[in-house]
Amino acid sequence: MAKRYTIQDIARKAEVGVGTVSRVLNDDPNVKTKTRSKVQAVIDKIGYQPSYAARSLRTQKSNTIGFIADAVATTPFAVNLIKGAQDAAWEQGKLLLIVDADNDPARRERALESMLEREVEGIVYAAMYHQEVTLSDAFRSVPTVLVDCYSQDEMYPSCVPDEFQGAYDATKELIRNNHERIALILGAELESIYPAMRGRYQGYCEALKEAGIDLAPEFVRVGEGNAHSGFSETSALMNLPEPPTAIFCCTDRMALGTYDAVKAVGLSVPDDISVIGFDNQPVIVEQLHPPLSTMALPHEEMGHWSINTLLKPTPIPERQVLPCPYIKRASVKRLEV
Amino acid sequence: MAKRYTIQDIARKAEVGVGTVSRVLNDDPNVKTKTRSKVQAVIDKIGYQPSYAARSLRTQKSNTIGFIADAVATTPFAVNLIKGAQDAAWEQGKLLLIVDADNDPARRERALESMLEREVEGIVYAAMYHQEVTLSDAFRSVPTVLVDCYSQDEMYPSCVPDEFQGAYDATKELIRNNHERIALILGAELESIYPAMRGRYQGYCEALKEAGIDLAPEFVRVGEGNAHSGFSETSALMNLPEPPTAIFCCTDRMALGTYDAVKAVGLSVPDDISVIGFDNQPVIVEQLHPPLSTMALPHEEMGHWSINTLLKPTPIPERQVLPCPYIKRASVKRLEV
DNA sequence: TTGAAAGCGTTACCAC
DNA sequence: GTGGTAACGCTTTCAA
Numbered sequence: 065m066a067k068r069y070t071i072q073d074i075a076r077k078a079e080v081g082v083g084t085v086s087r088v089l090n091d092d093p094n095v096k097t098k099t100r101s102k103v104q105a106v107i108d109k110i111g112y113q114p115s116y117a118a119r120s121l122r123t124q125k126s127n128t129i130g131f132i133a134d135a136v137a138t139t140p141f142a143v144n145l146i147k148g149a150q151d152a153a154w155e156q157g158k159l160l161l162i163v164d165a166d167n168d169p170a171r172r173e174r175a176l177e178s179m180l181e182r183e184v185e186g187i188v189y190a191a192m193y194h195q196e197v198t199l200s201d202a203f204r205s206v207p208t209v210l211v212d213c214y215s216q217d218e219m220y221p222s223c224v225p226d227e228f229q230g231a232y233d234a235t236k237e238l239i240r241n242n243h244e245r246i247a248l249i250l251g252a253e254l255e256s257i258y259p260a261m262r263g264r265y266q267g268y269c270e271a272l273k274e275a276g277i278d279l280a281p282e283f284v285r286v287g288e289g290n291a292h293s294g295f296s297e298t299s300a301l302m303n304l305p306e307p308p309t310a311i312f313c314c315t316d317r318m319a320l321g322t323y324d325a326v327k328a329v330g331l332s333v334p335d336d337i338s339v340i341g342f343d344n345q346p347v348i349v350e351q352l353h354p355p356l357s358t359m360a361l362p363h364e365e366m367g368h369w370s371i372n373t374l375l376k377p378t379p380i381p382e383r384q385v386l387p388c389p390y391i392k393r394a395s396v397k398r399l400e401v
Numbered sequence: 402m403a404k405r406y407t408i409q410d411i412a413r414k415a416e417v418g419v420g421t422v423s424r425v426l427n428d429d430p431n432v433k434t435k436t437r438s439k440v441q442a443v444i445d446k447i448g449y450q451p452s453y454a455a456r457s458l459r460t461q462k463s464n465t466i467g468f469i470a471d472a473v474a475t476t477p478f479a480v481n482l483i484k485g486a487q488d489a490a491w492e493q494g495k496l497l498l499i500v501d502a503d504n505d506p507a508r509r510e511r512a513l514e515s516m517l518e519r520e521v522e523g524i525v526y527a528a529m530y531h532q533e534v535t536l537s538d539a540f541r542s543v544p545t546v547l548v549d550c551y552s553q554d555e556m557y558p559s560c561v562p563d564e565f566q567g568a569y570d571a572t573k574e575l576i577r578n579n580h581e582r583i584a585l586i587l588g589a590e591l592e593s594i595y596p597a598m599r600g601r602y603q604g605y606c607e608a609l610k611e612a613g614i615d616l617a618p619e620f621v622r623v624g625e626g627n628a629h630s631g632f633s634e635t636s637a638l639m640n641l642p643e644p645p646t647a648i649f650c651c652t653d654r655m656a657l658g659t660y661d662a663v664k665a666v667g668l669s670v671p672d673d674i675s676v677i678g679f680d681n682q683p684v685i686v687e688q689l690h691p692p693l694s695t696m697a698l699p700h701e702e703m704g705h706w707s708i709n710t711l712l713k714p715t716p717i718p719e720r721q722v723l724p725c726p727y728i729k730r731a732s733v734k735r736l737e738v
Numbered sequence: 739t740t741g742a743a744a745g746c747g748t749t750a751c752c753a754c
Numbered sequence: 755g756t757g758g759t760a761a762c763g764c765t766t767t768c769a770a
Binding site: 120 | 762764
């Protein structure tokens with residue numbers, strides 16, 4: 065491993081002062097073009113790399129961003145969130161200090177403390193499901209952005225998936241394929257603490273309304289988000305005198321049960337029943353037969369957003385809504401009219 | 402945000418020199434017990450926290466460990482691996498610099514370079530599936546440990562799951578429940594580049610042998626690891642003149658298909674057929690009905706291991722094998738004799 | 739066993 | 755525009 069060059073070495077070789085080298089490094093405009101290129105040449109030639117430690121010590125900045133994630137270990141989505149944040153941070157020369165708070169407020173607090181001690185430049189707080197959170201006042205002492213959640217007082221910039229647009233597009237897609245008898249299985253009560261289902265319900269209603277299709281109350285079911293409830297709600301749907309031709313499942317996990325229920329009555333997806341899911345949950349979505357068409361939660365994009373927003377000169381405390389794209393697979397069939 | 406205390410502040414308040422404070426901080430034995438406790442009292446009282454930047458600058462150590470993961474984004478296991486490593490690193494006061502190399506050797510090389518520039522103290526290289534890897538020579542310039550993989554030359558400490566023991570225990574568990582007609586569905590050819598299936602096959606054979614059960618060739622099937630092949634291999638098994646009473650699926654994803662195939666012939670899990678999977682793959686394992694009993698891949702443990710091994714004074718280049726515990730759920734039924 | 743002082747590699751201020 | 759120099763907070767000699 066070669067000896068590390070310092071700013072002194074550069075200064076000597078370029079025959080300038082260390083101050084000038086520092087200015088070149090930091091894009092200070094007060095350097096003559098000629099001097100700059102002379103210094104830059106030396107830097108490039110020997111492949112000089114500034115010391116993060118020295119820089120941090122001097123500037124009192126850590127080049128580190130804290131990433132507090134809740135319940136990382138219990139959801140396959142965390143990976144994409146972290147990847148998105150990591151990529152964005154890497155590009156800007158920042159390190160990510162990732163801690164899993166395990167959904168425990170005390171742990172969350174301790175994580176924040178430890179991060180403050182390390183002088184992080186900012187905190188990304190990431191929930192694993194779209195929800196409202198209340199953060200302790202301690203978070204105000206450092207720039208903070210929220211991912212997949214928002215605080216009641218809207219004190220921090222935050223980003224959440226566009227549940228409305230996702231559901232609207234999903235329903236629209238079904239309508240475009242000539243479906244009219246479109247059922248909806250919600251993943252939780254409309255009044256639950258998770259706002260996702262409210263948005264999805266509204267998106268579904270709006271798409272129907274625009275297409276001039278009456279909302280059939282018997283087509284709207286409330287499940288619990290898991291495969292089991294997907295099965296029972298779908299069974300109920302299939303036993304209707306006039307069952308739907310398409311089902312929009314508000315979680316991919318419920319779609320798992322939906323597939324089973326459709327099979328159980330001797331029908332098949334997508335030939336008899338078209339299905340669109342929501343979440344684009346890894347594994348489920350590809351392992352199902354046929355592979356499930358679904359609306360993707362923009363986790364990687366939210367990860368990017370979080371770092372880029374945090375690093376802006378003055379982040380504005382507003383709620384950003386990121387689109388949920390349609391991922392076409394093979395669970396929707398076009399109806400002939 | 403309170404002003405940060407420095408070692409000077411401590412020294413003044415404790416009426417000692419900064420050197421002494423430093424010695425206390427670093428557990429130097431050459432400090433009188435009385436002095437030590439006096440200094441420690443001040444430290445505790447004002448909650449002093451040393452500056453990582455200053456320490457790094459002075460010691461030329463970064464307190465940072467590089468974590469290169471391949472294909473993080475494509476597997477739900479990555480989360481546990483990262484969590485394990487993160488927890489262990491956190492405990493030792495280290496930061497983790499995580500980069501996803503996306504299975505691209507060039508990216509892997511670039512990641513390593515960037516990490517070396519940041520003077521990481523070591524590198525954890527984590528594959529997402531048990532496999533052999535070849536690392537460029539550049540890795541020799543820094544302490545490196547391998548996770549879920551090993552290098553052909555066994556130059557680095559590495560850890561992999563104990564596939565043999567996992568399969569052995571799974572089969573044993575079935576035998577303990579009085580099963581004798583136990584089928585095996587492998588997730589890949591025995592000769593594939595992934596050594597996992599070889600170990601699992603051997604564990605299965607050994608357990609059978611120990612119990613005095615003859616290996617029935619028609620009970621050993623080779624799938625492709627996915628739900629689709631799980632379905633077809635299970636169907637073949639069920640069509641045998643004397644079908645098995647238990648199936649050991651070498652991947653949970655195949656178990657998904659196994660469940661479907663069992664249902665397709667009008668039977669049920671676990672009443673007619675017991676199933677044990679392998680991998681403890683999130684989502685699948687809980688969403689299946691009944692929940693799948695399976696052998697867990699020790700990802701979090703491997704994460705721990707990687708950091709702890711890296712931080713040892715002199716890591717020894719040997720392959721460590723970590724046990725795969727049995728996770729009991731509800732897919733195994735005890736046969737009455 | 740302890741205190742004083744010399745750096746570690748930067749940045750930022752102050753002269754020129 | 756540029757060069758010198760004093761910090762930043764710590765560890766580690768070296769003397770005492």
